[in-house]
Amino acid sequence: MTSAVLCGLGTWVPPAVVPNASIAARLGTSEEWIHGRTGIRQRHVVEAGMATSDLAVEAGQRALKSADTDTVDALVLATTTPDRPCPATAPGVAHRLGLDRCAAFDVNAVCTGFLYGLASGTGLIASGVAERVLVVGADTFSTIVDPDCRATAAIFGDGAGAVVLRAGDADEPGALGPFDLGSDGQDADLIMVPAGGSRQRSTREPAPPGAEFFTMAGKAVFRKAIFQMAGSAQALLRRAGLGLADIDRFVIHQANARIINGVADMLGQPVAKFVRNIDQVGNTAAASVPLALASAAGNGELVAGQRVLLGAFGGGLTWGSTVLRWPDIEAG
Template structure:
């Protein structure tokens, strides 16, 4: 019966560009050093898209890997959702370019701009479309080419961010199947929008020589305020998910948090007395990849035998907006 369906994660995939920007490389570009970066963030390196790679190109590689993992063809997909703040163009949507490159014809394709929470927003939206019976298989992608928006003279931001893509195929679960999305809990607080922002390029400050001269085409961040609000919002969203599903922290096999800063991750885990041994940390390899962060870390954890089918997983993120959210799922 329509409205009684559940959704599951049927396939996962990810992609990291080949070029690596290490902390040692950054030492030559900005006043910083490897020890300082590792101690304060946990990041050791990040991957950088090649000059001929757009966000949609990263999406397509991750998407094909997810489709293969799900044992589905492009023709089986009913909808494409792309979480990104670094789309190929201001318009049209990056999802439309992904659709064309995959050869998926006449299906819904749209971008979601929720920054680092974008993938969770996408999974939640896909879950709703499947629950209502409207669609059976939805491709959800989180992808960013953040390196194009970095000021490599600003150590507040350039040490943190990298490029990458992760994708899930969300599918209708069979009747009685327990490996499903249990619930999602999403939020936003626009009063804090100025804490992490890319000022130029929109209708308020169109791209211009003046904007570029002022550096407004680069991302800016108020790090201390972001840290404080990240811990608060992710911990609150996790608590909401646990209470909604009547699940105790010890019943969760893994937390997969947004990979922004190891200190933030440790602070969130500490709120629940949750051991770091059961928290997926992959940012040492990727840096902060925004919407790609969670699916990249999830895919890595599955491939390395940490996350297994049947386990209970708690996802949580925060991002510019400020957006935040959590999802509890049985993988």
């Protein structure tokens, strides 16, 4: 069967940087408390008038350049913060990239979105629908987080990451798979934006104050994120016929430094095998995994030939993982 091979990588974060010092006093806490609880020192945020599509276009351009191509057959955009509720943001991103007439659609699996996007792109290639797919993870959570909420305001940042997938062979460097994906909708209320959807709008009543903001049940999410990411990694490795010792680097969703450490502990793996860039960008939701990949590739922590496990956990609840041998590419 034809496999999807990762052959290009590009990322972009908005230039505006918000260090912990800029929000600590407003939240009634300290820089040290924020860093100690999350591992975050700063995050990037969009300026007024900047949208998720702007970040996606920048990352997509860099990924296409990295792959030395100017065309793809499909574009999959993973995001929880589309430019508007309707239509999907992906077709507009494709148009701005000069990819008119290619298939383009959004995927919303919150922080697992990039993994779901990779699986979608892989399916398009395996089924023969596409020869090349651009998969983008982009989010602007600063636009949906209450700036005065201590539980969320310090955690999230904005950013975008993209990869190009091409048709190839399963034994090539960069070949993705297998995948492990899952969900648990009974816990959907642990991570959500209460207002703005059809359930709230159908009441014809104004949304309660603050219902337009993102909410998260931190303690419950913390436990479930560790359990599900570790469990997905183990299920994936069984499916792939691999062991934990076969993995050189783990690149998982940069939700919180303590969650990353918890996954390492549950898997019995040294934390040094887990890539992290959360201190510089915060939790960037669907952009998290590709941003971490680019950071690790750029600083030499990730090199060609290493076997890499990707994993994520997000609202829905959703989770997922996949594996590949890192190809010899230059991230854009």
